Amino acid sequence: MRADARRNRERIVATALDLFAERGPGVSMEDIACAAGLGVGTLYRHFPDRGALVADLATTTLSGLRDHVRAGLAEDVSRWEVLLRVVRYCAGQPLALITSLGAGATPSTAAPVELIQEVDALLARLAAQAQEEGTLRGDITPEQVVGLLNVMVCRPGARFDDPLSTVMLDGLKAPGPASRG
Numbered sequence: 001m002r003a004d005a006r007r008n009r010e011r012i013v014a015t016a017l018d019l020f021a022e023r024g025p026g027v028s029m030e031d032i033a034c035a036a037g038l039g040v041g042t043l044y045r046h047f048p049d050r051g052a053l054v055a056d057l058a059t060t061t062l063s064g065l066r067d068h069v070r071a072g073l074a075e076d077v078s079r080w081e082v083l084l085r086v087v088r089y090c091a092g093q094p095l096a097l098i099t100s101l102g103a104g105a106t107p108s109t110a111a112p113v114e115l116i117q118e119v120d121a122l123l124a125r126l127a128a129q130a131q132e133e134g135t136l137r138g139d140i141t142p143e144q145v146v147g148l149l150n151v152m153v154c155r156p157g158a159r160f161d162d163p164l165s166t167v168m169l170d171g172l173k174a175p176g177p178a179s180r181g
Contacts, residue, residue, distance in 0.1 A: 009046045011036045016057055020094030024156030029053070058098045062115040065093065069122040073129075080135035080173070083126060087169065088160045090153035098154070120146050137174045145172065 001009070015036040019027045029050055033043040047053035068089050072082035098116075120143075127145035130136035136145065152158065152168045159165065 005046075008036075008038060008042055011038065012043055012046055012053075013056065013060065016053060017061065017094055020057065020097040021092055022157065024094075024096045054097065057094060059112055059115065061093050061095065061098060062112065062119055065090065065095075066115065066119050066122060069119065069126060073122065073126060078135060079126060079130035079133050083130055083136065083172075084160075084169070086123070086126070087149065087153060087165065090149075091158050091160045091165075093153075095150075095154040096156045096158070123149060131174075134176070135174055136172055148172065 012032065016027070016032045019032055019035060029043055030040055032053075033040045036043070043053075047056065065086075069086055072085055075082065123146045124142035127136060127142035131138045131142070140148075148168055152165050155164075
């Protein structure tokens with residue numbers, strides 16, 4: 001791929017990621033091209049249809065999240081702190097778009113199921129470790145924690161410090177001295 005074509009593709013992907021994270025799945029291809037400072041034809045040369053772009057974004061986003069969670073699990077810090085970092089990271093990702101793919105997804109737009117399962121398993125492991133250290137309440141399963149995290153971060157405009165995220169994190173935090181910090 002020529003250098004200018006590679007830059008255009010990178011610009012399209014970065015712009016689409018930003019717009020989908022900000023506005024949710026309703027962003028048009030024309031909005032993406034305009035915000036990227038490119039013509040719609042350039043966008044369609046790289047991605048023949050919306051499904052191809054969305055599938056690429058889903059894979060990119062989920063791979064980045066997987067790598068972020070893996071890196072956090074490898075650190076020697078509080079699991080609660082890692083969980084907070086993951087939520088903070090997720091707030092800047094177009095996870096609402098990926099969630100919307102579940103209903104009516106076609107093979108060309110479906111997020112890779114194996115990648116979603118891998119991310120969910122890593123998050124469940126993180127939740128279990130946080131429960132073991134006493135920083136995450138233990139009266140719900142790690143899988144239920146993953147479900148709550150999905151509700152928290154897989155919506156348009158999700159932020160780490162918005163009221164829904166704050167209430168959910170407060171509810172997940174274990175009471176007592178072990179959870180402070």
